[in-house]
Amino acid sequence: MNELLLYSVEERIATISLNRPEKRNAFSPELVSELTQALLRAAEDEQVKVVILKAEGSVFSAGADLAYLQELSDNTFEENVRDSENLRKLFTTLYYLPKVVIAQVEGHAIAGGCGLATICDLTFAVPEALFGYTEVKLGFVPAIVSCFLVRQTSETIAKQILLSGDLFTAGEALAYNLINYIYPKDEIENEVRKYALKLCSETSGNSLMITKQLIGQTTNPGLEKSLNIAVQLNARVRESEDFKKGIAAFLQKEQIKW
Template sequence: MTDAVLLERSGTLATITLNRPAVHNAFDDALIASLTALLADVEADESVRAVVLTGEGASFSAGADLNWMRGMAGASEEENRTDSERLAALMHRLQFLSKPTIARVNGAAYGGGVGLIACCDIAIGVFGTKFSLSEVKLGLVPAVISPYVVAAVGPRHARRLFVTGEVFDASHAQRIGLLHEVVPADELDNAVANAVALLWPGGPVAQREAKMLALAMAGQTAEEAHRVDIQNAALIARLRVSAEGQEGLQAFLEKRGPTWRS
């Protein structure tokens, strides 16, 4: 465990904070491992009724860490697949967590950061926040997070965002269903507290079953999601080592445009 992710308990509420503000809470191996482990801890803790997920500093999460991406660019397809399966396991754990989850979106979210938001039951963000699923600009796709993003915003919106990689704002995120509520920054904590208060009257067993019922009625089961996660991890691994993926990653790391833009 590292301090890349922090856990704070206040009564029956657990708050998990991504704690790499210097790099906008970008993902690396340590953050993925720590967040997965902390989610397992709160899952097993019967005293925890609800979980808030947020970021330290100006951003919620910028997605993949630059150094992590550099390492994956030089890794084999098998190594990339194993790495992607770890991220898939994190998203799966959050999506199917037996406790209600609230994303406190304090700032920008890109790539995997959008995936974390999509996996939460309730998502509240601040005006002015920017979002993007920009993987196509690197010759890649948002494979691992795709089932969760599509479930949150629907296939039509996902198709646009996946193929354009465009940046969109919090108001658009609310319109398409990624965020449930958008508030001024100084009202974010109150909005999250109000959402938490709505949870307390419900029975914890009933809430767990209600959450799984909603997922099941949408065709999502833990077993099927795991199968898709493995399939998507293989897809992104294949694309990372492809000619286009390698060019996109190298162009990004070298701060130049990829050849397909010329």
């Protein structure tokens, strides 16, 4: 069995790669846990100054995988609360990490995968990448990632994205302030590494850490309260008939009739 993640350090840059290309790098409980631990490993490594988050294969991440979705629909409320807390831990670890995290998005980033890509401090994407929060089309809600999204873009855009569930282009993601740069596929790796090396050589690691803390604590002081609400809503909606109907249709590859 392949490792779920690839982890390496070179020139003070830790590179973490999602490594489930056969599953479109979709989330599983194991991947969520291992990615959280990999981020914490980079945070604690004094030889690491910048983290690059990328993915193997043609898709950055398609969100939850089929087995994960089936599990969620069968879970008790308490089990779904624990699972929601694990997702919360992943995203808050990423958001509050004392090292700069750069996402290198060379394929589609959907649902939780979109959150993973856009919560990073800086996000580089290829023009072909599509983004989107498709949860409402499955009877689900993007509860946890929404707590970050509204701060990244406007409430108007957040409603447009979350309520429609439609995919949008890298160019639109740039206009929505969800990503920072767009580069062709044959240039993006070099550009990301060049940017990371510049941070390593031209900035103070302590200053980067404190600046991230300053931005996180002053622009989003109510984040933890919002996340507490989101965790409960995330678990509660999984008990709804719409969620069970949507997941069943998705798993059976049937068109959902809402």
